[in-house]
């Protein structure tokens with residue numbers, strides 16, 4: 315993989331904050347699962363020196379097994395087998411295991427739908443563990459009735475409703491492999507994912523709600539099922555059934571024989587559905603994520619290791635107690651929603667809150683209203699949301715009683731120290747520890763993070779590795795760099811929740827993750843370790859951008875742009891953005907005879923939304939006569955990044971930029 319690594323720059327405010335240290339609050343140091351640095355270090359060292367002993371103990375204590383494993387870890391780079399020979403079921407570990415305990419009648423999911431208007435509550439539903447178990451068993455039987463068997467792939471394209479969690483758990487129960495597609499993705503994205511995973515069934519809804527309008531999910535599925543590749547073959551020809559949830563009462567087309575209603579189907583099945591006994595390495599889910607080439611990668615996670623990672627990190631990082639009301643604001647379409655809305659909290663018997671809508675709909679106090687209403691104790695959200703709250707002003711959180719909160723988490727991108735301090739002061743009232751958690755779709759669970767009872771925190775750093783994780787900052791040759799120098803972040807050891815592959819593409823798996831630095835997993839992130847050994851993640855150093863916490867490959871946006879009939883060439887780079895972290899800037903050359911205009915600019919933005927989804931819409935489109943290239947014909951991204959970072963695009967957006975001089979200069983320098 316061609317990654318150009320320049321030493322990640324160190325932000326000056328970051329350095330200023332490096333010396334601000336916040337010790338764990340006394341209440342945590344007294345009662346947390348991990349109460350001191352000494353305790354953390356002892357366990358951490360055990361997890362590194364005797365990993366098999368450490369993980370065997372955790373697997374035994376934390377998970378319910380139908381059959382014990384024969385070996386803890388078989389590791390032959392790049393393939394890990396964790397707990398081989400063992401049998402278990404993820405759904406059983408999330409639901410059934412709680413049924414003969416006092417947790418049975420505790421709320422497993424509390425759901426709030428998008429509200430109708432200002433000051434109104436959203437629709438509300440709560441499922442106890444027992445109730446959720448029943449719903450999941452019913453739906454698992456619906457899947458079976460519709461032909462889904464162990465190993466089959468199922469696409470879940472639903473709004474943030476309890477049924478999204480039920481569908482995931484039902485797949486896990488019968489050994490089907492789910493692939494959740496974020497509801498904001500386009501028909502084309504759905505079709506590509508169906509094609510890549512060769513899925514048999516799609517689960518969708520007549521519509522979802524977003525900021526007062528209906529998102530026509532079923533309509534997108536209909537479109538996806540009709541899409542063809544360049545040779546004229548249907549992309550989604552493996553789909554046999556579409557199961558449709560009634561959510562919005564939006565009028566939809568039902569194709570007899572193919573489309574069935576969720577609520578009708580559950581009336582035709584029994585509530586008895588034993589959990590399949592599955593081998594530890596049985597595929598659990600595929601989740602597509604952008605990489606540095608055009609096509610999203612199907613990240614594969616399996617059963618035992620993933621579940622152990624999700625369960626253990628949820629317990630220790632959020633210091634989960636039985637009485638907590640835990641709210642992770644992520645959509646289940648992203649990995650955070652998998653591990654920290656569904657699997658991690660439920661495996662721990664926690665109460666997990668789910669919210670369907672946007673943070674500022676109908677008003678910018680939506681989150682704080684929900685925190686106060688349900689007495690949320692743990693809140694896990696993204697820096698981009700925190701920066702938006704900062705912009706909307708403290709009057710919105712100040713209107714509500716936030717005293718139930720005891721711990722705050724953040725994930726998805728580097729958090730700037732200003733946002734960290736605001737989160738701590740305005741939301742946490744200086745009382746709540748902040749856990750800045752670094753991880754990735756590929757890692758399955760949190761990798762670098764403070765533990766709230768043990769780790770002194772500093773604004774802007776994810777601090778220290780979780781148990782079993784061995785990060786290292788290395789140079790281009792793979793040698794460790796001294797403290798305080800920038801480099802590439804790698805992980806030296808296998809961990810239980812690690813990805814097991816890229817679906818259908820073993821060569822790309824090796825290329826992307828295991829070739830950059832020999833012997834290690836390459837994260838794609840730049841990092842610096844400070845004098846205390848804390849890891850400061852700087853952000854992606856490959857051609858992947860992080861826009862509002864969403865991972866977007868520049869190559870994917872480029873190929874969407876050039877698929878437009880008027881576009882000759884496109885290059886997409888990032889520039890920093892106060893709210894979204896990074897923004898997408900596209901440099902486009904149009905085909906001969908096509909004139910740049912505001913109209914075509916908007917048309918191209920919409921085209922990208924149709925091809926990928928609104929999250930990938932370029933923030934700026936700049937038209938150029940030609941793109942700056944090296945003599946060997948490679949687009950000079952570094953140059954474009956500098957130009958893009960030069961500020962807002964000026965007045966007339968349709969003036970063609972002439973890079974020919976710059977390009978010649980740079981080529982001469984080469």
Ligand code: WT7
Pocket residue numbers: 603649650724725726727728729750751752753754755756776837838839851852853854860863864865
């Ligand atoms: C990329 C992974 C992990 C769930 C959400 C995103 C960035 C994530 C942090 C953090 C700095 C972070 C990295 C990483 N990232 N968390 N706490 N500090 N950067 O998952 O879409 O797979 O993206 O998000 O760049 O590589 P993802």
